[in-house]
Amino acid sequence: MxxxxxxxxxxxxxxxxxxxxxxxxxxxxxxxxxxxxxxxxxxxxxxxxxxxxxxxxKEDLVFHPMEEHFRDAARAVRDRLPGESAVDAVRRQFLEMAEARDASIGLHSEPIFLKVRKVVSETSALMERAFLASRRGTREMADLLAEETGDPMLAMVAAVSLTAARNALVEEHYRRLAAGESPEAIAADAVERARHAFGLVENGLKGYAVKA
Structure with a gap:
């Protein structure tokens, strides 16, 4: 059976x-x-x-396997370790995904993932859905941080900043994939790129939302 x-x-x-x-x-x-x-x-x-x-x-035929990944950064913040800041948690998760060559951050050579990006970027309704899904992920992170810190405004600033840094890294991966680079070549300097990207956020958020 x-x-x-x-x-x-x-x-x-x-x-x-x-x-x-x-x-x-x-x-x-x-x-x-x-x-x-x-x-x-x-x-x-x-x-x-x-x-x-x-x-x-019909839209689910594009988004079904990937839409949950818009909440990845929020999950990193929710599940972060005691003593770990929000920026450290999002950076750590991103580097773990880079090490695993995770397709959701543009580090997989399977052509289907580039097709998804192409279809979404060429379709206004899908772009809108991607934007709204990303915004929900950012709002989820902001709500988590606001509950911990008691300051909804700064929580939203932090969530938007972290989402923007992460999205910029993912966009760079896909840009290089589309240019013909291998996931291995792109991942080789992922740590350095993440250090710079999240470092820009950390300089303004240093010490913010360190979990007790």
Missing amino acids: AEELGLRERKKRDTMWRIYRTALDLFAERGFDKVSVQEIADASDVSKMTVFNYFGS
Whole structure:
């Protein structure tokens, strides 16, 4: 029974990824707005209903595997260690992800992740959704810091600053990937880049929100 369940789950996972990759290929080739869900279903050899069983909307066909990553920095702040500042926590998490060649920060050679960036950057509705998801992540971090420090205004300043530094690093990774550099080459100087980027934030936030 367990073996049968495992096979069923693998088939479901494979179907989901087939639909996802097919959708991204079509979006990258023809544009997000010019591809229908029915066309994605036909190209994936599934029904339209099956597509919606795996992905709640057409936009989810782009964002489903990545949207949670907009909350990564907030999670780093929430889970930081005693004695660790907010900036130290976000920097540490980023460097751990760089070491792991995490695709969400642009350190994976799989072409599909560049396709996601291309499709999003060329589609205003997807850009808006990405902006709103990023803003929710920043707000979550600000709320966490405000609860600890009692100062919502400074908490928002800190959250925006940390998000901006992290986003700039990720953008640089994707820029270099698109230029043909390997993830290994980009990761080789990730520590130095992160030191400079978060150092700019730290100079203004030094000693802020050190967890008791």
